[in-house]
Amino acid sequence: MAKKTIQDVGVKGLRVLVRVDYNVPLEEDGSISDDKRIVASLPTVKYLLDNGAKVILCSHLGRPKGERRMEFSLAPVAKRLEELLPGVKITFAHDCIGEEVEKLAAELKEGEILLLENLRFYKEEEKNDPEFAKKLASLAELYVSDAFGTVHRAHASTVGVAAYLPAVAGFLIGKELSVMGEALENPVRPLVAILGGAKVKDKIGVITNLLNKCDTLIIGGGMAYTFYKAKGYEIGTSLLDEANVGLAAELMETAKAKGVKLMLPVDNVVATEYSEDAEHKQVPADQFPADWMGMDIGDKTAAMFAEEVKKAGTVIWNGPMGVFEFPEFAKGTAAVAAACAECDGITIVGGGDSASAITKLGFADKITHISTGGGASLEFLEGKTLPGVAALNDK
Ligand code: AMP
Numbered sequence: 571m572a573k574k575t576i577q578d579v580g581v582k583g584l585r586v587l588v589r590v591d592y593n594v595p596l597e598e599d600g601s602i603s604d605d606k607r608i609v610a611s612l613p614t615v616k617y618l619l620d621n622g623a624k625v626i627l628c629s630h631l632g633r634p635k636g637e638r639r640m641e642f643s644l645a646p647v648a649k650r651l652e653e654l655l656p657g658v659k660i661t662f663a664h665d666c667i668g669e670e671v672e673k674l675a676a677e678l679k680e681g682e683i684l685l686l687e688n689l690r691f692y693k694e695e696e697k698n699d700p701e702f703a704k705k706l707a708s709l710a711e712l713y714v715s716d717a718f719g720t721v722h723r724a725h726a727s728t729v730g731v732a733a734y735l736p737a738v739a740g741f742l743i744g745k746e747l748s749v750m751g752e753a754l755e756n757p758v759r760p761l762v763a764i765l766g767g768a769k770v771k772d773k774i775g776v777i778t779n780l781l782n783k784c785d786t787l788i789i790g791g792g793m794a795y796t797f798y799k800a801k802g803y804e805i806g807t808s809l810l811d812e813a814n815v816g817l818a819a820e821l822m823e824t825a826k827a828k829g830v831k832l833m834l835p836v837d838n839v840v841a842t843e844y845s846e847d848a849e850h851k852q853v854p855a856d857q858f859p860a861d862w863m864g865m866d867i868g869d870k871t872a873a874m875f876a877e878e879v880k881k882a883g884t885v886i887w888n889g890p891m892g893v894f895e896f897p898e899f900a901k902g903t904a905a906v907a908a909a910c911a912e913c914d915g916i917t918i919v920g921g922g923d924s925a926s927a928i929t930k931l932g933f934a935d936k937i938t939h940i941s942t943g944g945g946a947s948l949e950f951l952e953g954k955t956l957p958g959v960a961a962l963n964d965k
Pocket of ligand 1: 769793
């Protein structure tokens with residue numbers, strides 16, 4: 571069921587509580603090292619300001635674990651917001667609930683912003699405590715959810731508040747739901763999914779769900795070696811998810827039964843040890859040397875995967891093709907990133923690692939959608955109900 575967005579409701583004159591994701595990385599001196607999450611919130615914030623709302627922003631930052639630890643204060647975010655929104659009055663509240671905040675919220679005027687202090691200074695936030703949620707909700711007359719990174723968690727600010735206020739999606743969440751929802755339910759075909767990363771365990775749900783949806787499923791990264799094992803290949807000292815070898819075999823059977831083309835690497839870059847400057851070479855899949863470990867997909871595989879990606883109608887990519895943190899073993903991931911950028915179809919990149927690879931390589935503006943939530947986008951691709959989405963009002 572489609573969810574209401576801020577464009578489906580009137581906001582003029584209303585106090586609007588917006589759950590944003592301002593969980594930004596901070597330097598030791600407290601300055602913000604990457605403000606892209608703040609920038610990403612601006613379309614929703616500006617829309618509300620331009621339409622005469624009184625905007626109350628709330629977020630978590632880091633893991634203060636229910637304690638008031640000032641190294642996790644959102645004060646630096648208030649400063650950055652002032653720079654990004656010149657001329658807009660921004661007040662920083664030194665708490666997120668309580669009398670002082672209630673007074674500031676009541677005094678807020680149309681076109682002004684009140685940024686609340688870190689929600690996770692209260693352990694009640696992550697516990698989805700109804701009293702805490704009620705106090706937060708009491709600050710406003712409308713709730714806007716725009717922190718996709720947290721919608722897979724039922725917290726007071728993502729689910730609890732929606733019991734007390736009309737609840738709608740902001741632009742960021744609206745885009746996540748429409749682009750990813752469309753890719754899963756009504757994709758431009760062929761739908762090609764590329765999954766990588768370390769652990770099969772983490773991706774089982776995604777693979778299972780995508781096998782019902784996609785035309786081609788590409789598996790790379792450390793995960794591929796568990797599939798190799800299931801096929802009886804030598805994998806040397808590569809990453810292995812021993813407990814899931816049987817499951818990998820089952821997934822390959824399912825792919826066959828459903829007519830999904832499942833692709834594994836045909837060659838690999840193998841190294842003598844897990845290190846940046848390890849001795850390494852390329853070998854075909856059936857000539858894997860014992861005592862060596864797979865660190866990246868090989869050139870042939872990279873070209874083969876890239877070819878498949880380029881001709882896709884829709885691409886969903888999650889997880890690196892190798893140990894991309896080491897430049898020598900980042901080439902497979904870079905090749906897939908470049909192929910996504912070249913693809914004329916709809917391209918969706920999820921997961922922190924693939925998203926950062928795309929951004930680092932300068933391809934971000936060539937991708938249809940880079941998901942802002944790692945865990946949440948995985949759960950969405952698994953077909954799970956996201957509590958923070960379910961809590962929003964239906965259209
Ligand atoms: P995940 O969180 O499961 O998406 O995994 C991401 C991590 O997988 C990255 O830190 C990569 O370094 C790692 N990775 C990818 N390929 C391999 C590989 N062949 N061997 C070991 N680690 C890998």
